Amino acid sequence: MAHLGFGHGARYRVGAPLVRIELPVVFSQPAARFPTLRPGCAPREPTFDTHMPTGGLSALPVSRYV
Structure with missing residues (x-):
C-alpha cells in the first residue's frame, strides 16, 4: 500500500x-x-497527538549531557 x-x-x-x-x-x-543530545524521558513515555492526521508526537523532551 x-x-x-x-x-x-x-x-x-x-x-x-x-x-x-x-x-x-x-x-x-x-x-x-549536538552529539550529547539524549532523550529526556523513558522510551515509552512520549505521547502522540491522535488529533493530527500524521499522528505526530505531542512532545519529545531531550537533555544535553555535557
Whole structure:
C-alpha cells in the first residue's frame, strides 16, 4: 500500500520528491550538531497527538549531557 501522506493520483503534491530528499538531512542534523543530545524521558513515555492526521508526537523532551 502506498503512503498517503503526500497524496496520491490527482492529489499528488508537486514538492513530495523534494521533501523525501530533505527529510533524512533534516533529521540527521540534530545528532551531528549536538552529539550529547539524549532523550529526556523513558522510551515509552512520549505521547502522540491522535488529533493530527500524521499522528505526530505531542512532545519529545531531550537533555544535553555535557
